[in-house]
Amino acid sequence: MTTSPQTDPGPLRQSARSKRATRIADAASGGWKVVAAKILGLGVVDAIAIYALFVLVRSESWLVAGLVAAVTLLVNWIYFSRGKLPAKYLAPGLIFLAIFQIFVLLYSGYIAFTNYGTGHNSTKEDAVNALLLSSQNRVEDSPSYKLTVLEQLGEISFLVTEPDGSVSIGGNERPLEDVRNAQLEGGVAVGLNGYTSLGFQDIIAKQTEIAAISVPLTDDPNDGMLRTPDGSSAFLYTSSLEYDEAAGTMRDTNSGTVYSDIGTGAFTSDAGQELLPGWKIDVGFDNFIRAFSEESIRGPLISVTVWTFAFAFLSVFTTFALGLFLAIVFNDKRMKSRKYYRIIMILPYAFPGFLSALVWAGMMNQEFGFINTVLLGGAEVPWLTNEWLAKGSVLFVNLWLGFPYMFLVTTGALQAIPEELTEAATVDGAKPWAIFRFVKLPLLLVSVAPLLISSFAFNFNNFNLIYMLTNGGPRDVSAGVNVGATDILISMVYKVAFVGANRDYGLASAFAIIIFILVAGISIISFRRTKSLEELN
Amino acid sequence: MTTATQQHNPDAVIDPDAAVVGHPKRPFKRYFRETGWRHLVGIAMSIFAAFPLLYVFSASLNPGGTLVTANSLFSNFSFQSYVDLFNRPQQPYAAWFGNTLLIGGISSLGTVFLGALAAYAFSRMRFIGRRVGLLTLLLVQMFPQLLAVVAIFLLLSGISEIFPAIGLNSQIGLIMVYLGGALGVNTYLMYGFFNTVPSSIDEAAKIDGAGHARIFFTIILRLVAPILAVVGLLSFVGTTSEFVIASIVLIDPDKQTLAVGLYQFVSQEFSRNWSIFAAGAVLAAIPVMTLFLFLQKYIVGGLTAGSVK
Amino acid sequence: MKVTKRGLWAVGALTVTASLVLTGCTAASDTTDSAAGNGGSLTVWVDADRASVLKDAAADFTAETGVEVKLVQKEFGDIRDQFVAQVPTGKGPDIVIGAHDWLGTFVTNGVVAPVELGDKADDFQAVGVTAMSYEGQVYGVPYSIENIALVRNTALAPSTPATFDEMVTMGEAAGTEYPFLVGLDPEAADPYHLYPFQTSFGAPVFGTDADGSYDAEALEIGNAGGDEFAAWLAEQGAAGVLNTNITGDLAKEKFVAGEAPFYLTGPWNVPAAVEAGIDVAIDPIPSAGGEDAQPFVGVQGFFVSAKSENALAANEFIVNYMGSEEVQTALFEVGGRAPALTASFEAASADPIVAGFGTVGENAVPMPSIPAMGAVWEFWGVTEAAIINGGDPTSLWQKMSGDIQTAIAG
Known part of the structure; x- marks a missing residue:
C-alpha cells in the first residue's frame, strides 16, 4: 500500500503507444509482487487440497473428497483464467462463508427433519450398546471375585479366586472350571502353569478385548456371567435385556416383554412403552407440525410476536438515534477533547455483555439497587418485576449496550459525506434541520440502511440479552406457561425446546427455520425500499 | 433517553453549520452555542456510559466481594485481585490475553481484507447475481444460531481428522470459523462506503494504465480507510467477546481466549470469584480501548474530504 | 508473451504446491510415529x-x-x-x-x-x-x-434455635438489620434453599418407589403439606423475613458485614465470613412445619x-x-x-x-435426577416468588402442582 512509485500520473499527454508501454512496464515492475503473492497463495491452497485429498481418499470419504477436488479446481480456474474479475475478488470470502456459515445453516435445516435431542442422541448401534450396558445387573449378594487375567496362545482367560479361596478358570463362552495347581499369593491365585499372567500394562493394552469378555458361571447362562470393570476384580452379572439381532428386537428377560423397532427411533413395547436411549431418525415434517400445534407456544404466541417486533424495532431505533446524535455532536472539528469523549462512548461495548447485564440487574434491584436507593431516593420501583417496566428496562439496557455500535458505524459513515454538500446547502439558505433531514440523512442511510436491517434481525434473535437480564420474566404464574413478559420468540423457543436438561434439537431447529423465514421475509421487503435509496447515489 | 435524543437532534445539526468562523475570544453564549453544549452532552453521556462500569471497577478492587455491592462503591481499595489474576496456574490469564490479541488481531485483519475484496467487487463490478448475492450475504447471518455449536463441533472434528493443526483445539481453526462471518454485515458497511467514492477516480487510474489490483490496493483502500478502521474495530470487539464457539473449539486452558477463560471465574455457581473476574474484565477492555484510540485518527481523519477530488 | 507469463505462474504454483505437500507429508508422518507405541x-x-x-x-x-x-x-x-x-x-x-x-x-x-x-x-x-x-x-x-445448613454468627446468637419461629425471635433479639438471611431471586425465589422448609411441612417433590429412587408418577408437591408450606411462605413474605430482593450476593454481603445472626447457605459461602472475622457455628436447619427439615x-x-x-x-x-x-x-x-x-x-x-x-x-x-425434574424447576421458583410477594398461596400452589403434572405428562 505504501510503495507506489508509479501512481503519480504525469500531466503530459501520452500517445496510445507510450500508454501501452507504461502498462507493460507497470505489469512487469509493480505487478510481480501480485504475481508472486498469487503463486504463493494458490500453491498453499493447492497443497492443502492435495493433502486433504490423500487423506480423504484413504479413508474413503468420496463425497467430501469430490467436493474438495471440485472447489480446488474451481479456485484454480478462477485465478488462472483471464477476466472473472468479480469471482477473483469474491472467492476467498465466499469459501470461508460456505464452509463455516452455509454448512451450519444446512446442518440446522437438516436437524429440523430429525428427532435429534435427549433420548435420540446417536445411532441405533450406540443405543443398543448403551441399553445392553445399563441392563447388566450385578447378581444380588454375589461375591466379588479376585481376578488375574491370563493369556495362552493369544487367548484370554480369567483366573478368579472366590472369597472362600476356591480358584477357577474360564474364558469367553467357556464356563468356569475348578483349578487346583494355581500359584497363590496371599490366598489369591496369580498364575497358572502354561499361561502368562498379564500385568496392568498388558491389560490396558488389550482392554477393549478384555472388557468384552463375559465368562459364564455355569453351563446355564441364566446363572449369570463374570465380567471385569477394571482388570483386577470380576463380578457376576445377569442381563435384564436381550438383543435379538436378526429380529431387531429387545427382550426384557425378567418380564418377557418384547420391545421392537417400530420406526419411532426407540424400542417400543406393544403397550407403547419406550426404552430410552433411542436413536436419531428422520421424521419428515413432524417437528414443523409440532411447532404449530404445541400448546405452550400457541397461547402466548401473539403477544410474544408483537413484543418481539416492538423490541427489535425500538432497539434499532433508539440505539441508532442516540448513536447518530452522538456521532454528529462529536463530529465538530472545533470541539476540544472529542477524542476522549469518543473513547468513553465505546466503553459499554468493550466489556463482556453478560457482565454488564448482571450489573444492570443489580442496579435495578427493587429494594437495594442504585437506581431506586440513590437516584430515586428510596423509591421501590419494580424495574424488572413489573410487566411494563421490565419491557422498558430491557429496552433501556439494550440501548446502553447497543448505542456504541451505532455510534461507531455512523461516525465512520459520516466521513463519507463531503462537507461541500452542507456548505452549498447553507449558502442556498437551507435551514440546518432541513440540511440534516434532506441532505445528510439520506446519504447516511444509503450506507447504513442495510446495517439497520441487519441490526433489526440481530435484535429479533437477541437471546443473550433477554436470557441474562430477565430470563423472559416477569412471568404471570397463573398463566400456566413458562413464558414471561419480556420473552421474545427465540427465548420462548428455547424454553419450549430445552426444558431443564432435556434438549429437543429437532423442534428447536424447526422453530429456527420458521423464525428465519419470518425475519428474512421482512428483510427482503425492507430491502426493496432501500434499493430506491441506493439509486439516489 | 429516546425523547432526549429527539429533542436534541435538531440542535445537533443547527450548530456546526450556523457558525462559520470562531473568534479567539468568544462570548460565553456563543461558545455555548458552538461547542459548549456539546461538552454538556459529552459529560452527561460519559456518565451514562461509564457509570455501570464503575461497579465492575469497584468490584475489582474489593477482593472476595460481590459484583453489585449494595451501593458502597470503592469501599475497599486493594489491587490484590489484579495480582491474583496473574498467579493462577490453572487459569493462565496472561496466556489468554495474548491469545485474544492474536486471534482478535488476525481475525479482524482477515475480515477487513476479505470484506473489502468483496465490497469492491459488489461496488465496482456488475455481474449476474450481484444483488441476490448481496442480499444472501445478509440473510445468511440472520439464521438463529441455536445449533451452530453442534454443527461447528462436527465440522471441526471432521477437519481434525485431516488436519489436526487447523481443527479442534487449534487457534487457526477458530480464526477460520470467525472468518466465515467476514462477509455479511461488514461487507455491506464497506459496500455503502465504497459507493460514495466516485468511480471517476477508478476511471482516471485505469486510463493512466493501472490494473484492477493496483487500483484497489493503492487507491481505493486508502480512500475508504475510515470504514476499514471501523470494520476492523467492530470485528476485533466481536471476536474478543465471543465465547460460545471459542469454548467449544479451544480445549487446552493455555490456548483459550479471555472471554472463555474469564467466564470460568463466575460460571461455578457456588464458588464465583467476582473480584478476580472484574479485574480480568477491566484489563480485557484495555486492548479494545487502545485499538480505538489508535484507529480514531483513521476513522475521523477526514482522509476522504481531502482526496476525493 | 502473455501465454508464457501464465505458464510461468502455473509452474510456480506447482512448485509451491509440491514442496508444501512434501513438507506436509513428512510432518504428518512424524506425528504418527511419535503417537504410536503408547500404553494408553x-x-x-x-x-x-x-x-x-x-x-x-x-x-x-x-x-x-x-x-x-x-x-x-x-x-x-x-x-x-x-x-x-x-x-x-x-x-x-x-x-x-x-x-x-x-x-x-x-x-x-x-x-x-x-x-x-x-x-x-x-x-x-x-x-x-x-x-x-x-x-x-x-x-x-x-x-x-x-448441602446447605444454618450458619450462625455466634457473637449475635449464642445458641442453636430449635424451630424457625424461635430462630426469628432470636434473630430479632439480636437487634441486627435482618433476623435471618437467605439468598433469593426476585423472579424465581430459590426452591433449592427453601426446600428444607418445604420438607418440614411434609411436602417432598416426588415420592419414591420400591428401590428408593424418585418416581415421576408420584408427584407429592401439591399435597396438604404443600399448601401449608405455601401459606407459610406468604406469611414470611408479608412479615419480611423472606425477601426476594435479597439476592444471593446481597445475602452473603450482609451476613459477612454482620447484619444478621443467621444465614441459610452452603459451605461455599463460609470462608468469606470466616475471613471477615466472624465466628460461625453450623446448625441444623430449624423446622418450620414440625417435621424434619431435609435439604437437598x-x-x-x-x-x-x-x-x-x-x-x-x-x-x-x-x-x-x-x-x-x-x-x-x-x-x-x-x-x-x-x-x-x-x-x-x-x-x-x-x-x-x-x-x-x-x-x-x-x-x-x-436432588432428583430424573428428567421430569426439568418440568418442576420451570414452575416451582416463580410460584414461590409470587407467593412471597403477596400472591394467593393456596390457589397458586395448586395451580403450580397442576401445571407440573401436565408438563410431565407432556
Whole structure:
C-alpha cells in the first residue's frame, strides 16, 4: 500500500503507444509482487487440497473428497483464467462463508427433519450398546471375585479366586472350571502353569478385548456371567435385556416383554412403552407440525410476536438515534477533547455483555439497587418485576449496550459525506434541520440502511440479552406457561425446546427455520425500499 | 433517553453549520452555542456510559466481594485481585490475553481484507447475481444460531481428522470459523462506503494504465480507510467477546481466549470469584480501548474530504 | 508473451504446491510415529477448580500405572451438554466430573456406562451412592457431598434455635438489620434453599418407589403439606423475613458485614465470613412445619463414557484410585469439599465446619435426577416468588402442582 512509485500520473499527454508501454512496464515492475503473492497463495491452497485429498481418499470419504477436488479446481480456474474479475475478488470470502456459515445453516435445516435431542442422541448401534450396558445387573449378594487375567496362545482367560479361596478358570463362552495347581499369593491365585499372567500394562493394552469378555458361571447362562470393570476384580452379572439381532428386537428377560423397532427411533413395547436411549431418525415434517400445534407456544404466541417486533424495532431505533446524535455532536472539528469523549462512548461495548447485564440487574434491584436507593431516593420501583417496566428496562439496557455500535458505524459513515454538500446547502439558505433531514440523512442511510436491517434481525434473535437480564420474566404464574413478559420468540423457543436438561434439537431447529423465514421475509421487503435509496447515489 | 435524543437532534445539526468562523475570544453564549453544549452532552453521556462500569471497577478492587455491592462503591481499595489474576496456574490469564490479541488481531485483519475484496467487487463490478448475492450475504447471518455449536463441533472434528493443526483445539481453526462471518454485515458497511467514492477516480487510474489490483490496493483502500478502521474495530470487539464457539473449539486452558477463560471465574455457581473476574474484565477492555484510540485518527481523519477530488 | 507469463505462474504454483505437500507429508508422518507405541491414555473433563486438585492425583496415577491422564479443563456448566453432544461422535472424553443430577440426562441419552463399586460401595456415604444411582444401577463414583445448613454468627446468637419461629425471635433479639438471611431471586425465589422448609411441612417433590429412587408418577408437591408450606411462605413474605430482593450476593454481603445472626447457605459461602472475622457455628436447619427439615444434597463424582475405548483403565482410575482413602483425603485437603468416602470424611470432620454440614447432610435427600425434574424447576421458583410477594398461596400452589403434572405428562 505504501510503495507506489508509479501512481503519480504525469500531466503530459501520452500517445496510445507510450500508454501501452507504461502498462507493460507497470505489469512487469509493480505487478510481480501480485504475481508472486498469487503463486504463493494458490500453491498453499493447492497443497492443502492435495493433502486433504490423500487423506480423504484413504479413508474413503468420496463425497467430501469430490467436493474438495471440485472447489480446488474451481479456485484454480478462477485465478488462472483471464477476466472473472468479480469471482477473483469474491472467492476467498465466499469459501470461508460456505464452509463455516452455509454448512451450519444446512446442518440446522437438516436437524429440523430429525428427532435429534435427549433420548435420540446417536445411532441405533450406540443405543443398543448403551441399553445392553445399563441392563447388566450385578447378581444380588454375589461375591466379588479376585481376578488375574491370563493369556495362552493369544487367548484370554480369567483366573478368579472366590472369597472362600476356591480358584477357577474360564474364558469367553467357556464356563468356569475348578483349578487346583494355581500359584497363590496371599490366598489369591496369580498364575497358572502354561499361561502368562498379564500385568496392568498388558491389560490396558488389550482392554477393549478384555472388557468384552463375559465368562459364564455355569453351563446355564441364566446363572449369570463374570465380567471385569477394571482388570483386577470380576463380578457376576445377569442381563435384564436381550438383543435379538436378526429380529431387531429387545427382550426384557425378567418380564418377557418384547420391545421392537417400530420406526419411532426407540424400542417400543406393544403397550407403547419406550426404552430410552433411542436413536436419531428422520421424521419428515413432524417437528414443523409440532411447532404449530404445541400448546405452550400457541397461547402466548401473539403477544410474544408483537413484543418481539416492538423490541427489535425500538432497539434499532433508539440505539441508532442516540448513536447518530452522538456521532454528529462529536463530529465538530472545533470541539476540544472529542477524542476522549469518543473513547468513553465505546466503553459499554468493550466489556463482556453478560457482565454488564448482571450489573444492570443489580442496579435495578427493587429494594437495594442504585437506581431506586440513590437516584430515586428510596423509591421501590419494580424495574424488572413489573410487566411494563421490565419491557422498558430491557429496552433501556439494550440501548446502553447497543448505542456504541451505532455510534461507531455512523461516525465512520459520516466521513463519507463531503462537507461541500452542507456548505452549498447553507449558502442556498437551507435551514440546518432541513440540511440534516434532506441532505445528510439520506446519504447516511444509503450506507447504513442495510446495517439497520441487519441490526433489526440481530435484535429479533437477541437471546443473550433477554436470557441474562430477565430470563423472559416477569412471568404471570397463573398463566400456566413458562413464558414471561419480556420473552421474545427465540427465548420462548428455547424454553419450549430445552426444558431443564432435556434438549429437543429437532423442534428447536424447526422453530429456527420458521423464525428465519419470518425475519428474512421482512428483510427482503425492507430491502426493496432501500434499493430506491441506493439509486439516489 | 429516546425523547432526549429527539429533542436534541435538531440542535445537533443547527450548530456546526450556523457558525462559520470562531473568534479567539468568544462570548460565553456563543461558545455555548458552538461547542459548549456539546461538552454538556459529552459529560452527561460519559456518565451514562461509564457509570455501570464503575461497579465492575469497584468490584475489582474489593477482593472476595460481590459484583453489585449494595451501593458502597470503592469501599475497599486493594489491587490484590489484579495480582491474583496473574498467579493462577490453572487459569493462565496472561496466556489468554495474548491469545485474544492474536486471534482478535488476525481475525479482524482477515475480515477487513476479505470484506473489502468483496465490497469492491459488489461496488465496482456488475455481474449476474450481484444483488441476490448481496442480499444472501445478509440473510445468511440472520439464521438463529441455536445449533451452530453442534454443527461447528462436527465440522471441526471432521477437519481434525485431516488436519489436526487447523481443527479442534487449534487457534487457526477458530480464526477460520470467525472468518466465515467476514462477509455479511461488514461487507455491506464497506459496500455503502465504497459507493460514495466516485468511480471517476477508478476511471482516471485505469486510463493512466493501472490494473484492477493496483487500483484497489493503492487507491481505493486508502480512500475508504475510515470504514476499514471501523470494520476492523467492530470485528476485533466481536471476536474478543465471543465465547460460545471459542469454548467449544479451544480445549487446552493455555490456548483459550479471555472471554472463555474469564467466564470460568463466575460460571461455578457456588464458588464465583467476582473480584478476580472484574479485574480480568477491566484489563480485557484495555486492548479494545487502545485499538480505538489508535484507529480514531483513521476513522475521523477526514482522509476522504481531502482526496476525493 | 502473455501465454508464457501464465505458464510461468502455473509452474510456480506447482512448485509451491509440491514442496508444501512434501513438507506436509513428512510432518504428518512424524506425528504418527511419535503417537504410536503408547500404553494408553485417559481424557478427563474437569472444571477449573477441580483441575488443580486432580493434577497431582492424575500425575501419581500415571506414575503408578503408566496410563497417561489428560485433564481437559471445561466450564462446569458446559460439561453436561457438551458430553451429551460429543460422546456419540466418538470424540468425547473417557471420564467426566459432574453433578449427580445430570445423571438422568446422561442415562436417557445413553452416554454413560455403569460403574461397579463392588465391595467399595459400603465405604462411601450411603447418600452419595444413592445419588449416583439411576433406576437401581450405579453410574458414578461419588467424590464430594454438599448441602446447605444454618450458619450462625455466634457473637449475635449464642445458641442453636430449635424451630424457625424461635430462630426469628432470636434473630430479632439480636437487634441486627435482618433476623435471618437467605439468598433469593426476585423472579424465581430459590426452591433449592427453601426446600428444607418445604420438607418440614411434609411436602417432598416426588415420592419414591420400591428401590428408593424418585418416581415421576408420584408427584407429592401439591399435597396438604404443600399448601401449608405455601401459606407459610406468604406469611414470611408479608412479615419480611423472606425477601426476594435479597439476592444471593446481597445475602452473603450482609451476613459477612454482620447484619444478621443467621444465614441459610452452603459451605461455599463460609470462608468469606470466616475471613471477615466472624465466628460461625453450623446448625441444623430449624423446622418450620414440625417435621424434619431435609435439604437437598448435591453429590459430585466421576462418570465413564459409554463409548470409552479405555473402559478398564477408566474404571481403575475412578473406582480403585479416586475412590481410595488417600486420594479422597488429598482431594479434600486441596479442594475443601467434604469427601464422599466415609473414612476420608471422618478425617475431614476434624474441621467443625465440615462436621457441622456433614451432620445436617445425614438428614438430607439427593436432588432428583430424573428428567421430569426439568418440568418442576420451570414452575416451582416463580410460584414461590409470587407467593412471597403477596400472591394467593393456596390457589397458586395448586395451580403450580397442576401445571407440573401436565408438563410431565407432556
